[in-house]
Amino acid sequence: MSATLHFDQIRLPPECETLRRQVRAFIAEEVAAGTFDPTDPRQGDLHNPELTRRIGARGWIGMTWPKKYGGQERSYLERYVVTEEFRAANAPCRRHFVADRQSGPILLKYAPEHVKMDILPRICRGEACFVIGMSEPGSGSDLFAAKTKATKTDGGWLINGSKIWTSNAHMSDYMLGLFRTSPATKENRRHGLTQFLVDMRTPGITVNPIYQLTGEHDFNEVVFQDAFMPDDHVLGEIDGAWKQATSELAYERSGPERFLETIYVLIELIRALGPNPDLRSAEGLGRLVAQLHTLRRMSVSVNGMLQAGQEPVVEGSIVKDLGTVWEQKLPARVRELAAFLEPEATNRTSLEQQLTYATLIAPKLTIQGGTTEILRGIIARGLGLR
Ligand SMILES: Cc1cc2nc3c(=O)[nH]c(=O)nc-3n(C[C@H](O)[C@H](O)[C@H](O)COP(=O)(O)OP(=O)(O)OC[C@H]3O[C@@H](n4cnc5c(N)ncnc54)[C@H](O)[C@@H]3O)c2cc1C
Numbered sequence: 001m002s003a004t005l006h007f008d009q010i011r012l013p014p015e016c017e018t019l020r021r022q023v024r025a026f027i028a029e030e031v032a033a034g035t036f037d038p039t040d041p042r043q044g045d046l047h048n049p050e051l052t053r054r055i056g057a058r059g060w061i062g063m064t065w066p067k068k069y070g071g072q073e074r075s076y077l078e079r080y081v082v083t084e085e086f087r088a089a090n091a092p093c094r095r096h097f098v099a100d101r102q103s104g105p106i107l108l109k110y111a112p113e114h115v116k117m118d119i120l121p122r123i124c125r126g127e128a129c130f131v132i133g134m135s136e137p138g139s140g141s142d143l144f145a146a147k148t149k150a151t152k153t154d155g156g157w158l159i160n161g162s163k164i165w166t167s168n169a170h171m172s173d174y175m176l177g178l179f180r181t182s183p184a185t186k187e188n189r190r191h192g193l194t195q196f197l198v199d200m201r202t203p204g205i206t207v208n209p210i211y212q213l214t215g216e217h218d219f220n221e222v223v224f225q226d227a228f229m230p231d232d233h234v235l236g237e238i239d240g241a242w243k244q245a246t247s248e249l250a251y252e253r254s255g256p257e258r259f260l261e262t263i264y265v266l267i268e269l270i271r272a273l274g275p276n277p278d279l280r281s282a283e284g285l286g287r288l289v290a291q292l293h294t295l296r297r298m299s300v301s302v303n304g305m306l307q308a309g310q311e312p313v314v315e316g317s318i319v320k321d322l323g324t325v326w327e328q329k330l331p332a333r334v335r336e337l338a339a340f341l342e343p344e345a346t347n348r349t350s351l352e353q354q355l356t357y358a359t360l361i362a363p364k365l366t367i368q369g370g371t372t373e374i375l376r377g378i379i380a381r382g383l384g385l386r
Contacts, residue, residue: 051092
């Protein structure tokens, strides 16, 4: 059976443009106050708890969630605009980004009411940092091979094993972790995993750093030794978490952050070329901007479909695949175009620093959130090709 791809022609409604102006004004104030330098390429990977709290006070974290949990009941498209503006400005939003994008929506669906009432308002105020506890040594793409075990005990569960590549675990308050509560069955190898809300201050949890190519510390190994999780921290169905984890990945894959992570090099190149670039540079730049525009139209479309209650899993995977491959190649393309810059271009040094950083982080772009090969497998299956 074959399926067709569907990208609705979605335009951002007028309220999104009003919101965009408000977010831009906020960012301009923060930059003017010295909170962050948008031309410093590392900023987008950093935590800034005070900035996160100020963003929360504006109602821009958890903004699609119900008001009773601290949300604003605004649309996915409005959230899209907020994400897009902070990402394009390279603002340090790592402290709240995971909770806003995926952990909060999972809690909304699966956590007991008292847990939602406790944690969701704190996320919205920018006071709770979440991490993703899926990958393990030997279980990255194949999540269903996860071995870290949750064993039933009085009033809860004891966790033993380890997670790996856990971004920001050393600074986080909570993890949404996927643990093995039963063996897989012959009929269903996805059976036997359960999702838990993990308080990272629980005794028995150790966080060990893993350093990036850039020398920075955002990855970790998280080791669990008889770490106790209370029963009310089980999220959703025991042994049936594979569906939840898959829908969590859909949130993770569909946003504008999937092609804007190294966008600062394009912005800096435009600044360096000035208003009258030579023909060759203008042509190269035009190509990049046209490709970016197309990616954005596709990504807005996916978010519009999410807003309409659809599940554009294949379309979201296509945006992530095209977007991450594009942004991975961006530093090299910008470097080629920068070769034609006048030696006296004022921001040459800053562009060079950005290109060095973007080149070092580029390999990760097509791995995080699902590798290119895995995405293409999902797309092929969705199209009925495998
Ligand atoms: C920057 C970054 C941040 C991350 N943050 C987190 C985090 O916070 N939490 C978390 O849980 N994980 C995180 N990860 C881990 C990430 O999700 C995994 O690295 C990813 O899923 C791939 O798993 P793996 O590294 O085990 O590689 P493997 O699964 O071993 O894959 C190795 C290679 O084999 C290919 N491959 C594997 N299976 C297939 C298949 N069936 N068909 C075709 N090709 C295949 C892959 O595409 C890849 O090229 C992060 C990764 C990165 C790079």
